[in-house]
Amino acid sequence: MTRKTVRIAMNGVTGRMGYRQHLVRSLLALREQGGLALGDAEGTVLWPEPVLVGRRENALREIAERHGLDAEKSVSTDLDAVLADPTIDIYFDAQVTSAREEAIKRAIAAGKHIYTEKPSATGLAGALELASLAKAAGIKHGVVQDKLFLPGLLKLKRLIEGGFFGKILSIRGEFGYWVFEGDWQDAQRPSWNYRAEDGGGIVVDMFPHWEYVLHELFGRVRSVQALAATHVPQRWDEQSKPYDATADDAAYGIFELEGGAIAQINSSWTVRVNRDELVEFQVDGTEGSAVAGLRNCRVQHRSSTPKPVWNPDLPVTHSFREQWQEIPDNQEFDNGFKAQWELFLRHVYADAPYHWDLHAGARGVQLAELGLKSSAEGRRIEVPEIAQ
Structure with a gap:
């Protein structure tokens, strides 16, 4: 078995949905089950490593400590610094809708794969722009459709x-x-x-x-x-x-x-x-x-x-x-949010099919x-x- 650590920037985990469904019931649940096995010849098992991003450092640290995460390595209030970190592959966004579009643009520019709550933007023009930017950047992207x-x-x-x-x-x-x-x-x-x-x-x-x-x-x-x-x-x-x-x-x-x-x-x-x-x-x-x-x-x-x-x-x-x-x-x-996280991670790391992308998210917007x-x-x- 080969364990591959996957560092995921999670923006918005102090909110109800970001914390309960995406952090606790999805990524931390994957850790509790021993990671996500890809089923490849090498026996690769993905091990999610959440990096909690937000404005309230004390709240983020409290969440990290509650769930046994190293607060010094897994908490940040500096999104740009997190996006500049080459060890982080995926950016996830569960912020308030009005803040999401700009943050995703910055993550795309930094070359991160994108997984986001819906709606992906506040208007159709913005949602289509995100899809176009992601396509041009050659990254993988998904929108929660739980x-x-x-x-x-x-x-x-x-x-x-x-x-x-x-x-x-x-x-x-x-x-x-x-x-x-x-x-x-x-x-x-x-x-x-x-x-x-x-x-x-x-x-x-x-x-x-x-x-x-x-x-x-x-x-x-x-x-x-x-x-x-x-x-x-x-x-x-x-x-x-x-x-x-x-x-x-x-x-x-x-x-x-x-x-x-x-x-x-x-x-x-x-x-x-x-x-x-x-x-x-x-x-x-x-x-x-x-x-x-x-x-x-x-x-x-x-x-x-x-x-x-x-x-x-x-x-x-x-x-x-x-x-x-x-x-x-x-x-x-299984939990629907966790099931879709598993599909997206397989898409990123095993090139498995996945069609719930930013284009699909734009239809909802x-x-x-x-x-x-x-x-x-x-x-x-x-x-x-x-x-x-």
Whole structure:
């Protein structure tokens, strides 16, 4: 066995997503399992060595010490110095969206491979520029598209590939939960999420997710019609100070897909959950339907579909939910963020195929941009195909 140390600059690990999903549940989890075996003739095992980058040195040092990392070697507040370090191969970005684009440009200029949270930039022009710069630099690059690796959506993909649905007619998605305003209960999300001037808003956050879910499973988005709203106009920040919420906290979108299917997805931070999981997609086809969440997936085939009769004068005596069949796991599901990290590392160090790159990320930025434009102008907007 040959152990290869892989030093990865991680910018933004003091944030919830960067810390929990990318540092702890992905790279540190890889270390706990003994590294990532490439399966080559030399028996190479990749050993991730995170280098924590950010503005708050004390917070970074505390994280490093908590997880047994050498703070003297793995903590820095000087991004340029980190990018100049020839022992660092990969730059990862989980900062606030408004700071991401410039940092990735600097990392590309330094010749680092790029792996980043979405959205990759605040606008389509910036996202396309990053993809172009990365291509010209000859580096490898990827954008986090974690929901593709959720157990529920992997089961849904299994059904699609097996022809279960026949012709897919429609997709209906419900996502969201109540994010507390911050006055009498602490908010579960950072305050910048609700300020448009800081890159916040649920359209910017969630439409990139919906783009890759729809694109990968059902077909390219051809048009979007959206209505974005700011339902809660005032919130309280991390210092318990009130501020005006200038970004949208809910969005209602209709997406026409290549092939003719229609998707309708509601996204909201101002909704109380009355469903089995925080996100659910119902897919209806000529031969059957399915409801997929984060982990579970239920189906109803054409041959076992009941014949409901509308009669508001009589109480319903049966449970509609009990008429569906649960899809078994049939495999072990790893953390979705970790699974994509493994694929990206294999792409960088073993040249394994990988297509969730900055071009794919640009499609998500494009859909968010056009979604906001659709809402502002009150019309349906065509989504041009982005050339590679």
